[in-house]
Amino acid sequence: MPGNEILGKEEKKHVDEVMSGHHILLRHSFQNLRGNQYKVDELERVAEQKFGVKHALAVSSGTAALRVAIAALGLPRGSIIATQSFTFVGTVEAIVEAGCVPLCLDIDETLNLAPKALQDACNKFDISAIIVVHMLGTPARMDQISEIAKSKNILVIEDTAWGIGGKFGDRFLGTIGDIGTFSFDYAKAITTGEGGMMITNNSEIDFRARAWHDHGHENNPEVARWEDTRHSSGFNYRMSELTAAVGLGQFEKFEFIFESHRANANAIWDEIKHFEFIKRRSNDDRALESLEALIFEVDNSVTALRLKQHLTKLNISTKILPEAISWHFSKTWNHIPEIITTTDLSDSEDRLRRCISLPVNIKQPTGYPQLVKKALEEFS
Numbered sequence: 559m560p561g562n563e564i565l566g567k568e569e570k571k572h573v574d575e576v577m578s579g580h581h582i583l584l585r586h587s588f589q590n591l592r593g594n595q596y597k598v599d600e601l602e603r604v605a606e607q608k609f610g611v612k613h614a615l616a617v618s619s620g621t622a623a624l625r626v627a628i629a630a631l632g633l634p635r636g637s638i639i640a641t642q643s644f645t646f647v648g649t650v651e652a653i654v655e656a657g658c659v660p661l662c663l664d665i666d667e668t669l670n671l672a673p674k675a676l677q678d679a680c681n682k683f684d685i686s687a688i689i690v691v692h693m694l695g696t697p698a699r700m701d702q703i704s705e706i707a708k709s710k711n712i713l714v715i716e717d718t719a720w721g722i723g724g725k726f727g728d729r730f731l732g733t734i735g736d737i738g739t740f741s742f743d744y745a746k747a748i749t750t751g752e753g754g755m756m757i758t759n760n761s762e763i764d765f766r767a768r769a770w771h772d773h774g775h776e777n778n779p780e781v782a783r784w785e786d787t788r789h790s791s792g793f794n795y796r797m798s799e800l801t802a803a804v805g806l807g808q809f810e811k812f813e814f815i816f817e818s819h820r821a822n823a824n825a826i827w828d829e830i831k832h833f834e835f836i837k838r839r840s841n842d843d844r845a846l847e848s849l850e851a852l853i854f855e856v857d858n859s860v861t862a863l864r865l866k867q868h869l870t871k872l873n874i875s876t877k878i879l880p881e882a883i884s885w886h887f888s889k890t891w892n893h894i895p896e897i898i899t900t901t902d903l904s905d906s907e908d909r910l911r912r913c914i915s916l917p918v919n920i921k922q923p924t925g926y927p928q929l930v931k932k933a934l935e936e937f938s
């Protein structure tokens with residue numbers, strides 16, 4: 559799992575730099591006092607380099623990154639935004655918060671947005687934007703989804719809260735659509751406690767998002783902040799200097815985090831791939847997973863729950879599937895009446911309830927893959 563396992567001296571060094579001397583915790587202003595130290599700006603530049611994009615905007619959470627991205631699209635209230643039914647509730651909340659309508663669609667065997675469901679929905683609804691999610695670190699089918707979006711002239715946001723560090727072809731997830739968003743919350747692979755980021759190559763989108771996340775301030779260098787130019791109202795989703803300091807420490811360990819995920823997930827899979835009653839989550843040929851979790855399916859939901867109980871007895875934990883579907887599946891969200899769908903999502907539900915998801919950690923205990931193997935042996 560996540561960067562929270564390795565919070566340490568790299569983060570502390572940057573935090574100490576903020577806390578020694580001037581103590582300026584706001585990302586802008588106080589030019590004369592701060593000795594040219596801008597940690598939020600620095601984090602944005604590091605991310606731009608890492609992902610090879612023109613613009614990165616650090617914000618206060620992953621949900622805020624989605625909200626800011628939608629604001630930058632300037633959609634009228636009531637616009638329909640298509641997304642997938644298997645996601646974290648924050649994806650849908652950002653849509654609702656923006657006054658738009660979430661259209662939650664079926665997933666395919668990647669457990670992400672099914673291109674066919676998207677195609678069908680495009681024929682039924684006037685869709686203004688698409689939020690595709692790389693749920694738990696496996697890339698969605700970006701080739702087909704981008705093609706459909708392009709043919710209908712619809713912009714694509716990639717909710718890369720779990721997919722950070724993954725790739726599709728030679729491109730990082732989050733850089734394939736028009737906008738990518740990340741979460742740095744405490745459970746995510748790169749963490750700042752709370753935090754998030756929006757990336758894009760579209761300078762107009764960046765300009766609007768940047769202003770909107772800061773009360774509409776355009777940060778016009780020609781004028782003082784209190785005289786700043788503004789074209790719309792906005793909100794406050796700014797990241798603090800302390801948060802960015804933690805983020806800078808985490809980004810120094812970016813390669814290590816994802817290399818560990820991949821090595822540790824592969825070590826588990828190598829021990830268990832011969833079991834015929836499990837089938838690994840499908841993956842597009844061009845996808846490189848960030849592997850937040852190792853997911854496989856079994857025959858039916860009863861077996862999945864029994865296997866989950868058996869794993870728990872051996873102290874092997876699971877992550878979201880199968881036990882926490884109601885947190886992550888739109889069909890169960892009766893508390894959000896704004897949601898619309900095209901099907902009853904029963905195929906998606908059936909698929910999810912058959913899945914087992916093992917968390918992948920950076921610090922994997924010695925013998926853990928063998929323990930998982932033993933558990934499956936006893937079960938089969």
Ligand SMILES: *Cc1c(COP(=O)(O)O)cnc(C)c1O
Pocket residue numbers: 619620621622645646648649691693717719720741742743752753754
């Ligand atoms: C974590 C997450 C978010 C929200 O991020 P926060 O930083 O917790 O607000 C959004 N979408 C998905 C898919 C997530 O997993």
